[in-house]
Amino acid sequence: FLPIFLWESKKSPKVILADISKGSLQKSIDNVNLQNFSQDILSQSFDFRLGNGIQVLENGEVDVVVMAGMGGILMTEILSADLIKTKSIKSFILQPRNGQGKLRWWLLQNGFQIKEEKLVREGKFICEVIHAEPVAWDCGLIKLSMDEDWEQKKQSEDIEYEIPESILISNGALAVEFAERKLKIEFDILENIKKAVFLDEEKREQTESRILYLKNLISKYGERGEQ
Template structure:
């Protein structure tokens, strides 16, 4: 099974011999590759869509595996997120191609189950910053981050694990915005602002470990923020708070790129 660069990058982050659940599997190519390459002895293909799961099943059956292989190594499950899994059933869960806020909600739905998984690999389609914020405020450590080009997009892939000292993390899970349900309105607003800080969208570590692609990624973000700033300054009515926030985003990205250049990146 030949994978796209995006899926290959995800596959490369999975350790040899780990059992894997591909949640939101869609076509099922990643689990097929993981078993065929002998990287994973058992794979679970899960999707909330009956049609998508059937598509994955059809692709697996097209490989002409023996009935014994299908029974022992492939498992198809229809359901919502990681609710289809038993606690600690797999080593790694892959969540790819869905929104970052949806990923947070999937994890927050059952934190005991979430914390029973050794490794999560995320490839968010949007809101990666809010996903990072949620992870860091719910007892996770981000082990590795990769950038990969897919068509005209640069995709972000995040590998995270539950911290060994996550006992100090919030016992009550935060929702997709990263806010505790018990917070006051002011605290919710403050949490929302913090989750939207650009340092969660692109960190120095991403720039230091992803070479020229990371510079391109940061430069595109900087151009977008500068364009927004120009349009804001031309507006008849200027929202000063948003203007200051955008200026801070521009300054952050400029400093990030300067520091990377100073380090020869």
Template structure:
């Protein structure tokens, strides 16, 4: 669908039917083009800090005959307050996504956030749960054996009981078993690389491995 791979398709499915979507870090613009062409939204704002990337989005928009509102934007800076009903931030690390949300918090209002952190998923969960957001759902997909996450969130009641290490929203997911196995393998590799070192960092990873094993056994 309009050049969408599995990772982008997962984002597509979690964007609600709405008037206006803003895609932050749009790059080629594949996602907003698909959202407009399939009538999931009436308008899409394609934002990127990179002028060359935005040029690619403009070119694809023209070739597909799908109008995009393309804007150079550092995070949410180019958005007006309450302009977007849904804000997609994907293809960057969880720490950077957290910073973008902090800097643009007044632009978010009641918008649905569809977030895809490439790293620091735990840290993004912790940020959302502690800074005025509610995680509504999580999803994941394996593409070429690489794991991709999606977190859907809105401003709302903080949930400090949320399992940010593993992800409470993933526990009924059909890929949960494979996810736990991949996480376990990663922790085992980290412990192996530490060798005879038994400091605080070792104990932290050992404790996480034990938690993953317990979760797998339930």
């Protein structure tokens, strides 16, 4: 539906709809066909491609890539598969369902700038949307997967990547609610740590540090977010 909207609103004169799943790609084809566009419009403006991530694209073929409905780690794997191709694209709109902190860490370690972040309510969920652009060509590729080394894992799980201050600056009351939800999760984790038979001091200290960070953010932006 997003590519259809982008074309109809004249934001994108041509859109490429891609998916690794044949069934999901067929849904895109069906949705476009339901719009009753002319054959000229269909042939010139809508391109359907079956494949994995941006592998279906040529270098520099598109200005903007949107990735949504998948995890942050999977996004890093797609982006790192061919970094030259990835950096030939001007802009990325990323909406990770999980692993948001790991995605931000990877972007900043691999020569990308996070230009803007938005929070959007979807039912009971608050979704994160990240606008990122490549800014450097000569950095070494750092991959992030389920098998990343311990030091990278610790860095990528830093609370400042999960909830950067920039989110609170630009998203008002919704961001405060978002941070408060995260804070409740951390308090629950801390309670479970304290109830454990063997107290994990390192985990307790880490969780208390995360709680302090979130409380400071909420205190700093709470009043501003209510305006």
